[in-house]
Amino acid sequence: MVISMLPEKTLTMITQRSIEEGIALEKGKHTKEYFDACSVIEMNELDMLRLSIEENSPVKVKSECGEVIVKAIVGIQELPEGICHIRQGVWANQIVPCRTYSTGVPQYSGFPVTVTPAPGSIVRGARELLFESVRM
Amino acid sequence: MPKTLEGIGCPFCGCSCDDVRVIVSDDEKKILEVENACAIGTEIFLQATNHERITKPRIRQPDGNVKEISYDEAADYVAKTIMNSKKPLMYGFGSTTCEAQRAAARLMELSGGILDNCASICHGPSLMAFFDNGHPTCTLGVVKNRADVILYWGANPVHAHPRHMARYSTYPFGFFKGNGFLERTVIVVDPRKTDTAGVADYHLQIKQGFDYELFNAFRMVMYGHEQDIPDMVADVPKQSILEVAKILKEAKFGVCFFGMGLTHTKGRNHNVDIAISLMRDLNAVSKWSIMAMRGHFNIAGPNKVWSWTYGFPFCVDLTRGDRAHMNPGETSTIDLAIRDEIDLFINIGTDAAANFPIDAVKHLKKHPWITIDPNLSMAADIADLHIPVGISGVEVSGIVYRMDNVPIQYRKVIDMPEGMLSDEELLDRISDRLEELIQEKVKAEKKKPELISSEPVLCTSHSAPPLNETG
Ligand code: SF4
Numbered sequence: 001m002v003i004s005m006l007p008e009k010t011l012t013m014i015t016q017r018s019i020e021e022g023i024a025l026e027k028g029k030h031t032k033e034y035f036d037a038c039s040v041i042e043m044n045e046l047d048m049l050r051l052s053i054e055e056n057s058p059v060k061v062k063s064e065c066g067e068v069i070v071k072a073i074v075g076i077q078e079l080p081e082g083i084c085h086i087r088q089g090v091w092a093n094q095i096v097p098c099r100t101y102s103t104g105v106p107q108y109s110g111f112p113v114t115v116t117p118a119p120g121s122i123v124r125g126a127r128e129l130l131f132e133s134v135r136m
Numbered sequence: 137m138p139k140t141l142e143g144i145g146c147p148f149c150g151c152s153c154d155d156v157r158v159i160v161s162d163d164e165k166k167i168l169e170v171e172n173a174c175a176i177g178t179e180i181f182l183q184a185t186n187h188e189r190i191t192k193p194r195i196r197q198p199d200g201n202v203k204e205i206s207y208d209e210a211a212d213y214v215a216k217t218i219m220n221s222k223k224p225l226m227y228g229f230g231s232t233t234c235e236a237q238r239a240a241a242r243l244m245e246l247s248g249g250i251l252d253n254c255a256s257i258c259h260g261p262s263l264m265a266f267f268d269n270g271h272p273t274c275t276l277g278v279v280k281n282r283a284d285v286i287l288y289w290g291a292n293p294v295h296a297h298p299r300h301m302a303r304y305s306t307y308p309f310g311f312f313k314g315n316g317f318l319e320r321t322v323i324v325v326d327p328r329k330t331d332t333a334g335v336a337d338y339h340l341q342i343k344q345g346f347d348y349e350l351f352n353a354f355r356m357v358m359y360g361h362e363q364d365i366p367d368m369v370a371d372v373p374k375q376s377i378l379e380v381a382k383i384l385k386e387a388k389f390g391v392c393f394f395g396m397g398l399t400h401t402k403g404r405n406h407n408v409d410i411a412i413s414l415m416r417d418l419n420a421v422s423k424w425s426i427m428a429m430r431g432h433f434n435i436a437g438p439n440k441v442w443s444w445t446y447g448f449p450f451c452v453d454l455t456r457g458d459r460a461h462m463n464p465g466e467t468s469t470i471d472l473a474i475r476d477e478i479d480l481f482i483n484i485g486t487d488a489a490a491n492f493p494i495d496a497v498k499h500l501k502k503h504p505w506i507t508i509d510p511n512l513s514m515a516a517d518i519a520d521l522h523i524p525v526g527i528s529g530v531e532v533s534g535i536v537y538r539m540d541n542v543p544i545q546y547r548k549v550i551d552m553p554e555g556m557l558s559d560e561e562l563l564d565r566i567s568d569r570l571e572e573l574i575q576e577k578v579k580a581e582k583k584k585p586e587l588i589s590s591e592p593v594l595c596t597s598h599s600a601p602p603l604n605e606t607g
Contacts, residue, residue, distance in 0.1 A: 012344050014327070016396055017296040017431075019175065026148070026179035028187075029490060029514050065495060077292075078329035083344055085328070089490055090514060096493040101404060103264065104256045104451060104468025106493045108400035110345040126490070127517060133494050134501040134518055136200070 009051055011043075011084045013063065014109040015092035018076075029090070029126050038089035039123050041115065042075040047082065053117050060118040061086070061095055063111055068094035068129070069121045084115060090126040094133075137162050145546035146177040147231060147529025149297045150430035150539035151304070153177065158549050167530075167549065174298035181549070184530045190512060191553045193523040202522075207557055207565065210523050214482070215569040217504050219577070221480035223455060224249035227256070227469045228486035228508075230432030233534025233546070236559035237441040240484065243567045244454050246574065250478070251452040252469045253438040254431065254486050260464055261399040262428045263439065263449050265408035272415050274391070274425040275540045276303075281310035285387035287323045289411065290347065290397015291429045294331040300429070301335070305393065321383055325350065326397060338380055345402040346370030350377075351410040357381040358417040387422050395429040427540060432486075433529065436537035473499045483507045484559065485528070489514035508559060525559045526552035532559070 024033040041061055043053070053059055059072045061084075068091050079085060086092040088108070097107045130136075138159050145154040157171040158181055166185045170178040193210035194202040205213075218224050224247050229237050237253075244251045255263060279286075286305045293300035301307055301322075309316045324336040325347075333339040342350055346369075353369040356362060357378065365374050384390060392415060398407040411426060418424040430436050439449035446452050448462035451469075465471055469488075472478050473496040481500045483489070489497050490513065497518075507519035510531075516522040526532040531552040536544050552558070557565070 014344065014401075016292065016400075019295040019298060022148070022176040022295070022298075023179050026176060026183050028183070028512065029487070030512065065493070075328070077295075077331055080327060080329075080341065083327055093490070093492060093497075094494050098470055098474050098493045098495045100465060100468065100470055102465025102471075103404045104260045104464040104470055105399060105404060106257065106470050106496070108257075108396065110401040126514060130489055130494075130497070130514055130518060133498055136518060 009047070010112045010114055011047060011082055013061070013095070013111055013113045014083065014085050015088050015096060016085065016109065018087045021087040021089060025089075034089070035125060038087050038126075039070050039091045040073050040086070041070045042077070042079060042085040043072055043115070044079045044081045044083065045074050047084070047115075048072060048074065051115060051117070053115065058118045058121045058123055060116050060121065061113050062116075063095035063097060063113045065097050066095045069118055069123050071123055072115070084113065090129055094129060138168055139164065141547075141549055143547075144549055145433070145529055145536060145544055146173050146180070147433045147527070147536075147546070148177050148180050149433060150435065151297045151300050152433045152536055152538040152544055153299055153303060154544050154546075155303075156181075160550055164550055176298060181530060184527055185550065189510075189553055190522070190524045191556055193521060196520045207523070207555075207562065210521060211562070211565040211569045213521055214506055214523075214566045215573055217480055217506070218247045218249070218566075218570060219573050221247075221249075221504070223472075223478055224480035224482065225252065225469060225472060225478045226250070226482040226484060227252045227488060228254060228484040229438040230254040230435040230486050231528055232437075232485035232559045233434065233528050233532060233536065234437045234441050234543075235534045236485070236528070236563060237438045238445070239560045239563035239567065241442060241445050243563050243570065244452075246567055246570050248455050248457055249480075250467060250469075250472065251442065251454060252467075253442075253450050254435050254491075255439060255450040256464070256469050257491065258396060258431050258435070259399055259428045260450055260468065261405035262394070262408045264405040264464060265412060268405070269409050269412040270416075272412070272419065272425055273427055273540070275542055276305075276538065277542075278389075278425075279391050279427075280304050280308045280313075282312050282389040283310075283391045284313065284319060285321050285323070285383060285390035287325070287384070287390065287392040288332055288336070289325045289392060289394045290401075290407075291393050291395025292326065292328075292330040292332045293393070293429065294335070296395065296431070297429060300393075301332075305391070323380055323383065338376070338383075340372045340376060340380065343371035347398055347401070347407045348403045348410055351407070351414050353377050354381055354384070354414055355410070355417055358385075358414070358420075384418055384424075385421050387418075387424065390418065390422060390424045392424065392426045393429050394426070430539035433538075434536040436539060436541050437535070440537050440541065440543075470496050476502070479503045481505045483509070483515040483519070485509070487513040487515045489518050508562065523562060524556065525562055526556055528559065534560070
């Protein structure tokens with residue numbers, strides 16, 4: 001109830017590689033390094049201010065096909081207003097739309113999302129998210 | 137005494153750096169140090185011997201637990217599961233050698249299934265654009281020795297290909313570029329102020345998803361219509377467009393490197409298509425090449441191997457038995473998954489469970505899922521059968537195609553844990569077993585002719601001859 005009363009605004013999501021993710025990937029997807037690298041959304045500072053999102057707090061990111069809880073941080077690589085970024089991986093793929101426009105490639109970048117503060121929500125692990133999705 | 141191995145290839149990104157130095161312990165069992173590689177490359181070598189490996193195939197039991205089985209039992213399980221499936225799909229291959237990709241082609245021909253590789257979700261649209269509009273390209277050696285203007289469009293090599301700028305494009309001292317970066321101009325087009333943009337001479341901060349428009353603006357300059365360009369195109373001021381266009385035109389040797397920024401977003405193959413057209417325009421007044429920033433160290437490999445085997449680089453449909461065909465959107469993994477057309481998924485040399493949108497994973501997981509991967513990945517976690525194999529480039533040698541399609545012979549650094557197989561050996565073992573099962577089926581059908589007519593045909597190609605005798 002509280003969450004739905006907080007402000008919403010559509011942002012454009014891009015999900016791409018970062019070196020932090022690349023290194024963590026090689027350590028293993030079950031490691032804390034991978035969790036720390038990929039379960040974050042990078043945002044523009046002004047967008048965070050407007051949406052009342054505090055740095056390092058959990059947020060709910062929702063797209064046309066799903067939602068995920070991640071931790072919000074100010075973009076390590078500077079993002080323009082209106083753009084946000086989740087590094088490629090299990091968290092990002094909870095919300096990536098499958099549409100391929102007959103090319104085979106899903107819409108990994110450039111799809112609309114809403115980001116809302118989710119105080120008290122837990123950012124879940126990669127395995128947990130995946131197992132729940134495939135009902136294991 | 138620890139042994140130093142020189143000229144080792146790094147099995148991570150498309151830079152396929154082959155100048156890595158690896159120091160191994162005197163018993164040649166542990167990797168102690170890695171030199172020349174970037175942070176990611178170093179990690180891939182060190183992790184290989186840093187933790188307990190899974191050395192036996194593990195099959196999921198009805199109660200959800202996993203049980204270790206032998207490689208022969210695993211090969212038998214895969215072959216029988218293929219026999220029972222109507223449309224198996226084998227996907228991945230970014231982290232395998234060309235030898236394994238050839239063996240996979242043999243297996244999927246026998247299976248009458250679909251062969252697809254990671255290009256399907258990254259540079260597939262680029263390959264489609266190359267079909268449509270050609271591919272004026274060069275090797276990275278030429279870039280190093282000659283290029284004076286480097287254009288990174290929708291690519292962030294500092295993060296995704298950490299040594300790309302240092303080894304090939306920007307900083308190296310080339311034969312005709314003896315002063316390295318002092319003689320080169322770097323232009324980055326990206327909606328974010330990425331770390332690559334941070335070290336570039338020019339950064340055009342483009343509006344996300346408006347690449348096609350900006351390419352068009354550059355083409356307008358090439359055709360002398362600059363007066364018709366609006367004050368802003370895709371959030372880039374006209375003045376910057378004209379300034380950069382002048383640099384592009386005056387380049388002695390320019391190279392456009394493009395990445396997922398073009399292929400993952402609105403426009404896909406059309407973005408690459410118009411990029412190639414711009415290169416053609418530029419080649420009327422200067423000399424330009426274009427190159428895709430391929431992700432994995434050997435993701436160009438399956439494109440080559442299957443192109444010379446079937447004529448198609450990805451999304452290869454072998455279900456017709458006697459001919460191959462390809463049609464992204466129809467025979468591409470994500471689309472097949474979403475339409476529920478696949479009834480067996482074999483993940484090899486990638487981690488589809490982590491890399492695919494979750495909806496696609498959910499669809500694929502409705503059916504048997506087999507993972508062939510050296511380590512415990514997400515795809516191994518949810519698999520019905522996980523078969524560990526040697527790590528290509530670390531424990532298995534083989535041919536690798538770099539992002540500029542130059543083949544490199546990778547050497548192994550250490551041996552696989554005892555009793556393990558390489559991808560190639562495993563795939564051959566499965567194919568051998570499948571051949572036996574097909575023979576048995578054909579014999580059984582000959583004995584009971586009356587049954588054949590009443591049986592539904594599972595897959596015609598199970599009894600059809602392979603397309604190519606050499607596989
Ligand atoms: S740039 Fe790529 S290939 Fe080269 S060392 Fe780094 S990860 Fe390996």
